Amino acid sequence: MKSFSSLFCCLVLALSAAGCWVPELPDDTLFSCDTAEDCAAQGVVCAPRGAGLRGYCCTPTTEVCNGKDDNCNGQLDDLTAASCYTGPEGTKDVGGCKAGRVTCGADGSMVCTGEVLPASAESCNGVDDDCDGETDEGFNVQTDIANCGRCGNVCNAVTQLCVDGACKTRGETLCDDNTDDDGDGAKDCADSDCDNQTRVCKAGDTAKNCVCVGRAIGEANCGDGVDNEPDGFTDCVEEECSGKSCGTGCVCTNYVKKEIACGDGLNNDGTEGTDCADPDCANQSCGAGCLCQGSKAVETICSDGINNDGTEGTDCADTVDCNGKDCSVAGGCLCSGGAATETVCNDGLDNDGNNGADCADSDCYWKSFSDGTLCTNTGTRVEVACSDAKDNDGNAGRTDCIVGNSDSNCVSGVCGAGCSFNNCAKKETICNDRTDNDGDTQTDCADKTDCPAGTACTRTNGAAGTCQNNGSCA
Structure with a gap:
């Protein structure tokens, strides 16, 4: 509960000699303030509310996505700056791909803002769009009429060809009229002017399912299941179909159809299986935070609140894929046994988003730090380096077992699980x-001073026993 400020009390005293009664108010009552001194409570600050407005008394905590100003800086949901990236492994900082920053989404979840992920297909633009280490692969600026000589330089598809990187006026303008239009002795596909030009396959057709290739008619539609020329071969079996689309999420590779969209739930190439079940998808992305491994979708990002692979569970609840993986974009969290576990216990952050920050989280119980402190199993941080003449836990200069200014934990406290202090010893x-809890190299009954004869112990076979005078358990 909170009470009115001393300023209010003084006003009452000025008006009444009978004394000052300060009523208690609910904890969520806001108090106006100009400085932290107005709040009159340890750890409470005066949070800003905007130009022309007085601040309000606020106890800072770790900022989370809840629509509130948890850290009392006047901003809502302004998370500590941390980078994030949800693209396939090995693509970050390659080509145009880059990490983003963790921000709060509209539904209270953490999202990655500003990241650039690989494009589904490479564009001819001088940029490595798909972030595979190659730029503008698949484009031949020597013959491509849409990128002739350079990306974006377009030849007139009706009247021009791209020859050696330059737009050249075509003599043969129609490649399917059975006429030598330019009178050079070659007509239609037999004329080099018609190279790579689409055309109807035969008289009477309406769709241009053929293309002029190598002075002959070739397949232009490589995914319709039809021998369009005809020459006895269909779709990807045709030489001219190599590297061309055979439908949505399908490309002709080595004379067969290959699935390249591995997360759309479709058997794009019509063979072997759908998505990750298709060997074509091995080690390919099956979506953000998902990778095809071992013929199945595997969750690779375990901190975004999304069931990326659509199976088993979300983030740490996916024990098959996420166990042992980072569960926070900011670090300090590891998936263990199906739950997020705090692993950094002295950074002031609730890294796993549950049970509290640092020592307040049971994950941190009995964790010790290089600064001579330890998290106890009661959620407090205490001094355990009791012979270094330092105030390790910063509790008003109280140090070790110095007479008159000793640290209470060093005098009579805990030094870990199964370990206690008695005047710094x-x-x-x-x-x-079966643990050397006090670090003196003697374990259980072998530590005769602390575990004398008659003390309960565990025998080597796991049965209960008692410590013997010779330091054994029987």
């Missing part, structure tokens, strides 16, 4: 866990 308090 460590003592083993659990004698049946």
Whole structure:
């Protein structure tokens, strides 16, 4: 509960000699302030509210996505700057791909804003759009009428060809009229002017399913299941179909159809299987945070609140794929046993988004730090380096077991699981866990001083026993 400020109390005193009664108010009551001193409480700051408005008393906590100003800086949901990337492994910082920044989404989830992911197809623009380390692959600026000599230089498709990187006026303007239009002795596909020009396959056709290739008629539609020329071969079996589309999510490769869209739920090439079940999709992306491995979709991003592979569960709940993987874009969180586990316990952040930050989270119980402190199993951080003459936990200068200014934990506290302090001396308090809890190289009954004869212990066969005078358990 909160009470009115001392300023209000003083006003009442000025008006009444009977004394000052300060009523209690609900915890979520806002108090106006100009400085932190107006709030009159340790750890409470005066948070700004905007130009021309007084601030309000606020206790800073870690900023999360909840539509509130948790860290009391006057901004809602302004998460600590952290980079993020949801594209396939190995593509970040390649070509045009780059990481983004973690921000809050409209539904309260964390999203990656500003990232650039690989394009589904390469464009001729001087940029590595699909982030595979190659630029403008698949485009031949020597013969491509849409990119003749350079990207974006377009020849007139009706009257021009691209020859050696330059637009050249075609003599043969019609490639399917059975006429030598320019009178050079060659007509239609037999004329080099018609190279790579589409045409109807035979008189009476309306669709241009053929193309002039190598002075002959070739297949232009490589995914319709029809021998369009005809020459006895269909679609990807045709030489001219190599590298061309055989339909949505399908490309002709080595004379067969190959699935290239591995996350759309379709058997794009009509063979072997759908998406990751198709060997064509091995190690290919099956969507954001998803990779085809072992003929199945595998979740690779375990921190975005999305069931990326559509199976087993979301993030850490996907124990098959996410166990042991990072569950926070900012770090300090690891998936373990189907749950997010806090692994960094001294950064002031609730890294796993549950149970609290640092020592307040049970994941951090008994974690020790290089600064001479330890998280206890009660959620507090205490001094455990009790012989270095330092105030390790920063509690008003109280240090080690110095007379008159000793640290209470060093005098009589905990030094870890199964370990306690007695005037800065460590003592083993659990004698049946087969652990050297006080770090004196003696374990359980072998630590005769702390685990004397008669103390409960665990035998080598796992049965209960008692410590013997010789330091054994029987």
